[in-house]
Amino acid sequence: MKKIKLGSLEVNSYVYIPPMAGVTDLAFRKIVRMFDKDTLMSTEMISSKALLYSPDQKRMKLSPDEHPVGIQLFGHEVNVMEKAAVMAEEQGADFIDINMGCPAPKITKGKDGAALMREPDLAVEIAKAVINVVKIPVTVKMRLGWDDCNKNAPALAAKLEKIGVCGFTVHGRTRQQHYTGSADWSAISEVRKAVSVPVFGNGDVKTPQDALRLLEITGCSGVAIARATMGAPWLSSQINQYLEKGVFDPEPTLPDKIEIAWKHLIELIEVKGENVGVREGRRHLINYMKAFPNASKVRGEIGKLNSKEEARCFLLRLKEELAVKNNLACVG
Ligand SMILES: Cc1cc2nc3c(=O)[nH]c(=O)nc-3n(C[C@H](O)[C@H](O)[C@H](O)COP(=O)(O)O)c2cc1C
Numbered sequence: 001m002k003k004i005k006l007g008s009l010e011v012n013s014y015v016y017i018p019p020m021a022g023v024t025d026l027a028f029r030k031i032v033r034m035f036d037k038d039t040l041m042s043t044e045m046i047s048s049k050a051l052l053y054s055p056d057q058k059r060m061k062l063s064p065d066e067h068p069v070g071i072q073l074f075g076h077e078v079n080v081m082e083k084a085a086v087m088a089e090e091q092g093a094d095f096i097d098i099n100m101g102c103p104a105p106k107i108t109k110g111k112d113g114a115a116l117m118r119e120p121d122l123a124v125e126i127a128k129a130v131i132n133v134v135k136i137p138v139t140v141k142m143r144l145g146w147d148d149c150n151k152n153a154p155a156l157a158a159k160l161e162k163i164g165v166c167g168f169t170v171h172g173r174t175r176q177q178h179y180t181g182s183a184d185w186s187a188i189s190e191v192r193k194a195v196s197v198p199v200f201g202n203g204d205v206k207t208p209q210d211a212l213r214l215l216e217i218t219g220c221s222g223v224a225i226a227r228a229t230m231g232a233p234w235l236s237s238q239i240n241q242y243l244e245k246g247v248f249d250p251e252p253t254l255p256d257k258i259e260i261a262w263k264h265l266i267e268l269i270e271v272k273g274e275n276v277g278v279r280e281g282r283r284h285l286i287n288y289m290k291a292f293p294n295a296s297k298v299r300g301e302i303g304k305l306n307s308k309e310e311a312r313c314f315l316l317r318l319k320e321e322l323a324v325k326n327n328l329a330c331v332g
Pocket of ligand 1: 018019020021022023044045072099101102141171202203204205224225226227228
């Protein structure tokens, strides 16, 4: 496999699972690494400002054995971003990713996230300041621009590369598009041509075949896959296999998905406690069970789960209903 070099960080994966708030936490990352330990991943986005008030943010927590992993920061105040970056480095991150792509109004109204693409000088100033205070590589995640009339991603990326940003993730939509329409992969290639550091093309990749097509169209070094990995933590492994060998392992069987879902829930409970773990876990369980017979009934039942024990009984019953005799080994 051709290594992707983000500054001093060498990555043995064509796949980056970029930040997803409420998804790419410690538990999710651990499950992904059961299938492919080298997948590049990042935490959920973390507010630089919130970090200053409460440095003990759970989202910052990394496991000592999870590498390569980045911490994504958002914010628009230079000195606040500097302090947050130092904290992220001390936490053990392999790289810092600066969020210049989040479209949510509550983020952009304060000049954070995608709003930074409208303030390219400020965006460059922030990145420069962050690069100056840390030794680890700094990357940027961006969209194509604010709207159709302002697609400045190539120009901004070129400026950011000049001051030392060593990799980009480009979501092929504008801020105005949020998640509507489809990602414009050929527009991503304009960013790729504007810089010489690695670019991860992002948007609407659902399968290994999609990943190959995106790489062919954009010429990017790698592919960033977010939503399609929800309930499919094996996807990055399948994509890496496909890009290396042209074939990939089939996805797990339905009974195996139940085992994986259970492991994921246990990790969540470990990290966040039973109440929060089960509450947040429902969304993940629903994602794992998407292809199950009676999926809508299954969804309804998952929505009612309130404890680890209820979840355990539910998953056991589901497995029995799938006419599988052997017990859930890890459920007991
Ligand atoms: C639930 C959810 C949360 C997200 N949170 C973040 C985030 O914290 N930071 C970020 O840069 N992008 C975030 N994104 C955007 C994704 O990283 C990605 O750019 C986008 O979903 C497009 O990729 P996809 O088509 O593979 O999903 C989020 C997306 C989703 C669906």
